[in-house]
Amino acid sequence: MSFDRFEELAALVPGEVVTHSYVQDVALPQGAGTLALITLDNGLDHTKPTTLGPNTLIELGRVLEGLKARAANGELVAVGITGKPYFLVAGADLSTVKSLKAAQYGSLMAELGHEAYNLLGNLGVPSFAFINGVALGGGLEVALAADYRTISTGASGIGLPEAFIGLVPGWGGVYRLPRLIGPAAAIKVMIENPLSNNRMLDGRAAFGMGIADVLLEPADFLEQSLAWAAGVLKDSSAVKGRRAEHATYTDADWDAATAAGRAFVAAKTSNAAPAPGKVLDLFEAGKNRTREESAAAECEALTYLMQTPEFHSTVYAFLDLVQKRAKRPAGAPDRKLARKVTKVGVVGAGLMAGQLALLFARQLKVPVVLTDIDQARVDKGVEYVHAEVDRLRSKKRLSPDAANRTKALVTGSVSKEAFADADFVIEAVFEEMGVKKTVFAEVEAVVSAECILATNTSSLSVTEMAADLAHPERVVGFHFFNPVAAMPLLEIVKAPHTDDAVLATAFALAKDLRKSAVLVQDAPAFVVNRILGRMFGEITAVFDEGTDAETADNALRPMGLPMTPFRLLALVGLPVGQHVQESLNTAFGDRFHVSGNQQKLIDAGVKGLWVKGDDGAESVPESTWELMSRGDSPSDSVQVLRRTQDALADEIGRMLDEGVVAAPEDIDLCVILGAGWPFHLGGITPYLDRVGASERVTGKTFH
């Protein structure tokens, strides 16, 4: 049998959770004949998605061979494939794919998928995929290999995320999808969505693009899919008509889609990771390839990419960090110790305080009181929240009832007495120790002995802030990132006296706020700002030494960071950046460079180095140059990159030595979730290992 040659692959994965291909003969309605229905099912509940590994694909392939023989005998009129509830099949088993280190096995795995999937479109009778739920990557490609597709309005998680993961849709997806839905739509599914925070489609959207031929409701999805299949067996003209509408395109459309894809990848990733480019290479060349030619190229690309560090780092970042570690933060105390939070106080009514109040009210659905020193500020703070609620309402992100509820939850007061029955009070006042200590002392005078006092400080010592309180054990750092609603990271700062119940409550709260929390010790600037500060320091330093702006700002392009350092500084605000940099310099000394030129720009009211001209091009204006004085020892981009890598490795090495976080994994999680650093760097430490920076600086690797 043709699948025997893959047995050696299966033997490498003895622990695979096999997704079985169960077959049942189904009598189609209206006497349409017998359809053999395959169910992809791993026998586990919906918390354990079905995945595709070598054993699974060999079983599927052999089942399809058997059905092909039965179809040839005239026993079947059609073959259908569907999944256990909520999944068609979630996709390739990434940990298995990652474990296939030798190229020969990667190649075999790629071929196995083609061998099995091609049978589905080649059974001698029509094949149908009934997409009842999640269908990602190889999970969607199996459906694309069938002749016809139904999809449920209840399905979500539809897509080809390979470009995001570090692979290509190389089990026929890159070849079949553009031919089904047209090249532009295919680029959206294969490039734009994966590289936009791994966006996925729901059933309705997938149907709208032409991925499926009919959209059916979940209540009787399989029954109606089978009835529809019976109808198509009699007359498929309606399907063909609809298909033609979606798949009408010219060579020029295809070329335009390729170009648009390349521009998108360059803008999003600076071409720092190989996978998106490979997807586009296959797509572009696929225009004139036969399926067999494309399959060979797909296997080659998969084999290559499976060996790349970018792919391995992505699986680490995605599976080990975001999917696992972010959900079970290292060092968090037993969640049973957490106390209930039924009312929240926010000290301050400025922009940050308003964002916090909105988040607490929306997610916790408990009363939130803002306080400030005068009624005008308080009113402004509450008004901000109400306006934000109205904005969410107008975007239909909140129902009218939920908008009313949220508004009613947020009130303001000029008296901290309003905190008397609060369980959690967070301060978001001016970043100065004296102010913060006064605020905490005032709050402590009002609240219960158990009430938690949290600080959103980004640079001050939480320990010192708590020092003079009657109950210093109630103080915890709760460091959000701006914009609060969008950024998923929360650094939870444990000061030496913070007790476990307080810490457990902070973690429980983070979960209820839908933030990923990382436990950090009370060290200046904690994690994200310290790493960014070190990076800013290096880039401003080389600039101040005489490196031209273009070279300094673009030297880190090979890392594929979401924004160049100077642009990020301008976004954060030069004064804010300078303030953080100064406090880091005070704490750690001159390895955190404080740029005199940057101070001159701040003093002159310049908002950023780059200014967009009338033609849209960015440059540094002459007036800005005139403010600054720079040295005469420029570096080239290779030197800048290496110097920054080394600085990062040095700083992270120190942070781990100091015990700021439990492990390099937490550093990586912080920069992924708090700074948006890419998965293909693995956050940062796997990247520093593979470019040799960790070894150069610390004499050892992080992993």
Added chain:
Amino acid sequence: MSTNTVPTQTGAGRRIRDVVFVDGVRTPFGKAGEKGIYADVRADDLVVKCIRDLTRRNPSLPPERIDEVAIAATTQTGDQGLTIGRTAALLAGLPRSVPGFAIDRMCAGAMTAVTTTASGIAFGAYDVVVAGGVEHMGHHPMGADTDPNPRFMSEQLVDPAALNMGNTAENLHDRFPAITKERTDAYAMASQRKLAAAYAGQQIQPDLVPVASRKAGTGWTLNTVDEPPRPGTTTEDLAALRTPFRSHGRVTAGNAAGLNDGATAALLASSDTAAELGLTAKMRLVAYAFAGVEPEVMGIGPVPATEKALRQAGLSIDDIGLFEINEAFAVQVLSFLDHFDIADDDPRVNRYGGAIAVGHPLASSGVRLMLQLARQFEEDPSVRYGITTMCIGLGMGATLIWENPHHPDYSSTAAEDAA
């Protein structure tokens, strides 16, 4: 809101409206228990599939015109709990403006859902309703979690044995010695034979809603036919079965309905609304009656219920051209036939066979009788009146008399008679 045609706001001068049976569907029936086809299917989902198919089969009915969803279940807990008429309506995707409720009269649940909502139509409270029933006896064994009042026993109100339906069937044999085991077995075999013939004639399948089910280790399948029938049953097979309710008794698994899972749903409307919406009347409800009997012989219930309904309708038993009588037990059917002097093999009775062959998921069965009668009406326009009747646990009977719209003398305005 109902857009009924009650002439005045106070209801003064109210006219009783004709109620018609527009359509009915059911799931294939399954055997209760872990090996049954619906072991891993929820009871409420069975109802949902029926409601959705009913609306799909009648596309001219705007779903928001449904004024009520009445769903019966004998056990109203678990997947049959939470006011199943309302939950099923929501799960079926009917508009949220459509209300629903749960109803229970044991075996006559769906039948009572029909009579209750039909009365509401006649009164003008509803224009269109969905009425049906469900029983997943695998998930809800008969009598499970009930707590009979001890007074039943201490005051000898009901013989405790009467709470077991099999015992009441044996009691019926005691009361009517002329009904022998040979007669009940012969009747049971005929039921199997008639159902098989009806299947062969495609008389059952058109009203079945296919139900997909999935079991551990086998994957999804589609259930399109009833699971309980044993078409090859012989008298020898039946004679060999044990009598579980009494040693050397007469009632066996072969001459009684089994323990089953299934659901039904019917669409009823006032005749004028049916006309307005382009819905076809398959039957017109002429009269209905419920009657109580001694719980110890609950199987005789259809006799007084039928007499009462005939009296109301001004008809005699001779006017009835078709009988759909639920076969909880063969002895119960034969006691009815003997009472009215009808032969055991009278061709007017259960032409497609009955519950002995097809199964009896308690509260769902009433509508099964109706959809079969409706199809027989269509096949046989010479019949003007037919009845659907069944016995009910704790000693009751229910009978509905229906008129055949295909009969030449049918007049949809005949309701004035009943008013």
